[in-house]
Amino acid sequence: MLHALRRIALAVPLLLVVSMVVFVVGELLPGDPAVDRFGEKGSPAAIAEWRARKGLDLPVHERYLRYVGGVVTRLDFGESYKDDYPVSSDLRDRFAATAELAFAALLLAVPAGIAAGTASAALRGRAADAAAQGTALLGVSIPVFWLGMILVLAARSVGWNHFQARFDVRAHDDAVAGFTTPFVLFESVLRGRFAVAASCAQHILVPALALATIPLATVMRMTRSAVLDEIGKDYVRTAEAKGVPRARAVVRHALRNALMPVVTVIGLQAGTLLSGAALTETVFTWPGLGTYIVSAVQKKDSPALVGGLLLVAATFVIVNLVVDLLYGVLDPRLRRSAS
Secondary structure: HHHHHHHHHHHHHHHHHHHHHHHHHHHOOOHHHHHHHHHOOOOHHHHHHHHHHHHHOOOOHHHHHHHHHHHHHHHOOOOOOOOOOOOHHHHHHHHHHHEEEHHHHHHHHHHHHHHHHHHHHHHOOOHHHHHHHHHHHHHHHHHHHHHHHHHHHHOOOOOOOOOOOOOHHHHHHHHHHHOOOHHHHHHHHOOHHHHHHHHHHHHHHHHHHHHHHHHHHHHHHHHHHHHHHHHHHHHHHHHOOOOOOOOOOHHHHHHHHHHHHHHHHHHHHHHHHHHHOOOHHHOOOOOOOHHHHEEEHHOOOHHHHHHHHHHHHHHHHHHHEEEEHHHHOOOOOHHHHHO
16 A cells, blocks of 8 residues: 555656646747738737636646646546647547547557467467567567558458448447447447447557557567566576476466566557557558547647646556556555555
């Protein structure tokens, strides 16, 4: 418990510092948002009124304090400079799309990566090991946008066009309109709307395949390295000397003790995916957080950019916090040492 409280206490000032940096980044966007909104020939009175309503006539530190207060107390990320739409609503919908895509990619990458890495370590020096290492090297080397375009062409060549949206809007829009959260895939499963869930799975499959390549290769390489370190230790050799089959000794003993660095890598990959894979989302026109941030930069929309970046930073901090807490679950010695 003390270990968890200590980690949470360290996360709070980190988020505060990150919010300052992100807010300054938003302030550094070129141009005057009021002029961009109304044009060079806009009414001075209308421009002044709009600037006052947005708080742009206040000093930077006052705007920052007002912004942080709104985020902390009401989860209010302000309004877009382009259409006055609440940024919080956009972030909620976009993060849900990115979270489901990241979950699908990790669901494909993590089990396959751990299984392939463990098998590669157990069969070190054989043809299967060389094939696994070559595949991993290929996975981290192929540009994800190029792989995405190849998958798009391959899918369209066989008549698979289910990746232009999160689900079939024409068939399921009425059903999804009654959902209470923007997590369409997750909520459709919980509600038993399996037709909607199947549509979501069809639309998310190809983008998830493209997004899963780098995490799969990274997890596989880390698993192989960590398991190889454990295989050479005395307790594994002792288990094999007592007649325990090698596969069982590797999976039940070596893999379990090798999970610590693997969990770290999985956490980092999860944070990266949840922050929005802009290239993958752009190739597949996926309405996620990555494309939202890119669009905010192109439009010079400071509230949207700051809100998106702050959500990305908070996601990284929270994921790393969860990974730190998982260390104590995987290795009770860490909990005792922290206490």
